[in-house]
Amino acid sequence: MKLSQIGERKLTYNVTKKFSIPYDDCAFIDMGKEYLLLTTDLTARKTHFPEGATFYQMGWYSIAVNISDICAKGGEVIAYTIAFAFPRNMEENEYEELLNGVDACIKKYGGRLVGGDTKEADDVVIVVNAVGKVNKKEFMPRKGSRPGEAIYVTGSIGRGGSALIDGDMEKLLIIKPRIKEGKILAKAGVKSCMDLSDGLASSLYQLMKMNNLGFRIYEEMLPISENAKKHENFMELALYHGGDYELLFTISEDRGKELEKVIDIKKIGEVIKERKVVMVRDKKEEKLENKGYEHFR
Amino acid sequence: MKLSQIGERKLTYNVTKKFSIPYDDCAFIDMGKEYLLLTTDLTARKTHFPEGATFYQMGWYSIAVNISDICAKGGEVIAYTIAFAFPRNMEENEYEELLNGVDACIKKYGGRLVGGDTKEADDVVIVVNAVGKVNKKEFMPRKGSRPGEAIYVTGSIGRGGSALIDGDMEKLLIIKPRIKEGKILAKAGVKSCMDLSDGLASSLYQLMKMNNLGFRIYEEMLPISENAKKHENFMELALYHGGDYELLFTISEDRGKELEKVIDIKKIGEVIKERKVVMVRDKKEEKLENKGYEHFR
Numbered sequence: 001m002k003l004s005q006i007g008e009r010k011l012t013y014n015v016t017k018k019f020s021i022p023y024d025d026c027a028f029i030d031m032g033k034e035y036l037l038l039t040t041d042l043t044a045r046k047t048h049f050p051e052g053a054t055f056y057q058m059g060w061y062s063i064a065v066n067i068s069d070i071c072a073k074g075g076e077v078i079a080y081t082i083a084f085a086f087p088r089n090m091e092e093n094e095y096e097e098l099l100n101g102v103d104a105c106i107k108k109y110g111g112r113l114v115g116g117d118t119k120e121a122d123d124v125v126i127v128v129n130a131v132g133k134v135n136k137k138e139f140m141p142r143k144g145s146r147p148g149e150a151i152y153v154t155g156s157i158g159r160g161g162s163a164l165i166d167g168d169m170e171k172l173l174i175i176k177p178r179i180k181e182g183k184i185l186a187k188a189g190v191k192s193c194m195d196l197s198d199g200l201a202s203s204l205y206q207l208m209k210m211n212n213l214g215f216r217i218y219e220e221m222l223p224i225s226e227n228a229k230k231h232e233n234f235m236e237l238a239l240y241h242g243g244d245y246e247l248l249f250t251i252s253e254d255r256g257k258e259l260e261k262v263i264d265i266k267k268i269g270e271v272i273k274e275r276k277v278v279m280v281r282d283k284k285e286e287k288l289e290n291k292g293y294e295h296f297r
Numbered sequence: 298m299k300l301s302q303i304g305e306r307k308l309t310y311n312v313t314k315k316f317s318i319p320y321d322d323c324a325f326i327d328m329g330k331e332y333l334l335l336t337t338d339l340t341a342r343k344t345h346f347p348e349g350a351t352f353y354q355m356g357w358y359s360i361a362v363n364i365s366d367i368c369a370k371g372g373e374v375i376a377y378t379i380a381f382a383f384p385r386n387m388e389e390n391e392y393e394e395l396l397n398g399v400d401a402c403i404k405k406y407g408g409r410l411v412g413g414d415t416k417e418a419d420d421v422v423i424v425v426n427a428v429g430k431v432n433k434k435e436f437m438p439r440k441g442s443r444p445g446e447a448i449y450v451t452g453s454i455g456r457g458g459s460a461l462i463d464g465d466m467e468k469l470l471i472i473k474p475r476i477k478e479g480k481i482l483a484k485a486g487v488k489s490c491m492d493l494s495d496g497l498a499s500s501l502y503q504l505m506k507m508n509n510l511g512f513r514i515y516e517e518m519l520p521i522s523e524n525a526k527k528h529e530n531f532m533e534l535a536l537y538h539g540g541d542y543e544l545l546f547t548i549s550e551d552r553g554k555e556l557e558k559v560i561d562i563k564k565i566g567e568v569i570k571e572r573k574v575v576m577v578r579d580k581k582e583e584k585l586e587n588k589g590y591e592h593f594r
Contacts (some may be wrong), residue, residue: 004386011392015415038428042414042418042424044419047416083339088301103316114324116337117338123418123419125424127424129335131428
């Protein structure tokens, strides 16, 4: 069977099963009072970046998506290593632009680049490894939701999808990871959090599996981005398209209301006992599809 | 200018300069009594693996070269993350073989796989990130050689080069990193150590720059591997070909003699004040070329 018939999530699942790895944004290693957080993301020019993306944007993006994973755990980044594969005929100024994007993102969000590797390949491939840390008490796994809790997201959704359609590379790739929000959520005791890189519906299904419960969201509550609303299929973009890099989490109704005063978050629904992911639209409950952006598909 | 006109080492040097990164096998982060060691290596099927290499061997190799970097610092591996890029038409059994190679190498040398990423690209690219640790007192940087010390290597050299010519993928790719030796050297107080992945001459030049002194080696002392000796150009293979993954280090004459009783190491020359890398052959000193395996060249 070809990998294209299997798909990214099944492939990833196979690896996590074979090596007994928790299915999460980050790996975490016990260091006494803290967890060391490890995450790695591979981006390839051909499959991640549309025509028109600049090398600066690629550099920024490759760092920012890793920071987003650390944010989803409530942590902060200490260091990065980067492995680059470049084609022989790449221009020096392209490579310099890429490094400038990397540099700018690190300067803005913290941590430092401590090492890497540069090799030759057919296409541009950038692999960033971020190392972070988080106080054990503030660590947010993906598991920990309880029925009755409210579901929240930070910021707005549908931005990634509409930016892709609009060809707006700046909005698509200059991701602004939710560092401040992640830390505040962690200190507030949030126990189930992940980033929305795979899209809202897919993320809710992933949380459903891990928590063995369900989620009911409400169409009218969704904070759809203004840019997404310009498109007829904005609901499709908000639910099933990835690339938003907002945080999705659950918290008690009361504490959620407190947090609303401090950070830009919005309640979108509630955690339910039944193992399903549904959306209420015109007072009718409909099942969401378990789909989102997936490689090899 | 194209990257092929610049070459891997210059490219890498540019990155280390821009981000003020020490030029070393591993990055190290202060964690109190220990250093956390970070290393990352990218291997691409097209540019790293000759025809005939199995996916199992690629998996093993991609892990083992990272372990070798940790060994060169006297450390031990705690954890790995891996980012894979695979083409759409790759077969499931190839992917499973790759994971089996990864698994076997980790089982043999320790640490555990804690996370990763799987994405789509034109060719197979494997990026392994290893996280290790070492007691600060036992950390071996690349800098620390003193004139008068003896230069040593573990095992034998020229194996990588001859395996490549012979098309012996098992010898070329099933690398056996010098974990035991690295730890013993670290406890013995060795302060200047690196692995021979870039080849002996190139490695000596790298140590020359960092230590601001020179190295004199002796042809007759070099532990050339039996397989390399079958080739007419065995000296070329031993000096200028990479892929040996032995450890190169300097130590006082006395302590070196003590260590010879415990591990398989051989003295090959001495550290000198003058900033040059030379080899004595037929009682005459000749300058070694600063060349070794380099990507983009």
